[in-house]
Amino acid sequence: MKTQVIGALALAGSMVFNTAVANETVSVVGSSSVSPIMEVLGETYANSHDVVVEVQGPGSSAGIRAAHDGSSDLGMSSRDLKSSEKADNIKEVVIARDGIAVVVHNNNPVSNLTKEQVSQIYKGEVTNWNQVGGENKPIVVATRDTASGTRGAFEDIMSLKKKINGVKVSAISQRAQVASGNGQLKTIVANNPFAIGYISLGSVDNSVKPLAIDNHKPSIEAIKAGEYSVQRPFLVVYKEGRPSKAALEFLKWIHTPQAQNIVTEKGFISVK
Template sequence: MKKVFATLLSLTMVMSLLAGCGSNDAATDDGASTDDQNTQTELSGSVSTNGSTSMESVIGALSEQFMTDNPGVTVTYDATGSGTGIESVKNGTCDIGLSSRALKDEETSAGLVGTTVALDGIAIIVNADSKVADLTVDQIAQIFTGAITDWSEVGGDAGTISCIGREAGSGTRDGFESITGTEDTCVLAQELTSTGAVIEAVKGNPNAIGYASLSAVEGQDGIKALTVGGVACTEDTVLDGSYEIQRPFVLVTKDGTELSAQAQAFFDFATSTAANDLIKNAGAVPVAQ
């Protein structure tokens, strides 16, 4: 009887030891697995973006949230204009280019890829004191090409119209001219290098007219956005297509060039539905479904 009891006691002890070892191994495996997962999900380093000045509000909002969610990553933004941003991706001096126009055939043929992250209305702006409230696309084209030179011809007070535009290579200029059919024919009193500069110029000149991104115009004092063909420039009218003067906000990458882990994560975030509210709050219209 004593032998039976001793045998059972020995078996019990062995089983307990085995169970303990299994438990420790599992804990070790689980811990290692958790560490591996943390290593994989914790991003670090930098993401460089370069391009459109019109995308400043959108890219700023997206970058701020992404850096909050990923404190080990720094997202930089160089506001150089769409043309320079596209070229920077082409020559490999930035991770993601920013263009406020669709890519051209020669750019896609060179291996560049454009991904639309949002839509933006190009608001036609005049001084806040102007009596003009609405213009057609054709009238806008005639004004910027010099066929109409006085505000009295379109319902305003007499005064020589002063057209304010953007520099060559600007996505806003490219979008405006392609939609209004005024490529290479605009007669400008001032040709400026940023959206903010255009807004300030129109604020300071009662006879000025210019164009600027909807996201930059909202909430600005000293200017007003005209309706175009009776349609106001708003998020809703841009999304439904009823506002005619609009363009895409595009993230530009290079086919065959792999983004860093942090740059890919930022790109995925910016083009996801998780970014929609941020894009809306920045004054543009998100397209992610």
């Protein structure tokens, strides 16, 4: 009997991709920024392989923990691993690169900020748009939750860390509105004329306005040229000896021209 094609299913808050009654399941857990491209890659791979690729996006920190404790085959992170998260048996594979776009409402007249200005806004040192060339209106700052890889990368790039009692902590203002994902943060900015936020470049659409940073607009071309510096890696992380053969074959496939073309088509930067 021919294997029945059942397509993509959504199960219990995760995305499960398979085109067959598969013999293998590959579990991938982590970054909500990496999840959308991983879902497409998983679905494409499952179209021609006898596997299920199950993707869940609770955040980069959760993905790295899942790799450490072996609760998933592969973890996803949209930031570099912290020194405390590194280990000899934890392997990191860059599958794509992504820009982080600083976004405002479409009606905001501001089109360019320096890195220093962005940092001052997020620290709460600059609180009115007229301080950076905009209207005399208070700035509404939106950020991601502390488990977000996008936030972690953004804090590193924009120098938004401070030391308290010898411990590095976030310097982002406590008054900032906190969003749980790219979609929610984008909605906050799209609905508030005075808001500012940051999202994955691949998530930018016409509902928000991406700003130039230091006179360089966020784009794949600008990132490849080294002009737009607000960027980070998309990592797959795994514990040596934990992933199944099917998971490692899927990870190997992600670096093929077919998969990397998908990465580019979805607005990210290929690594091959």
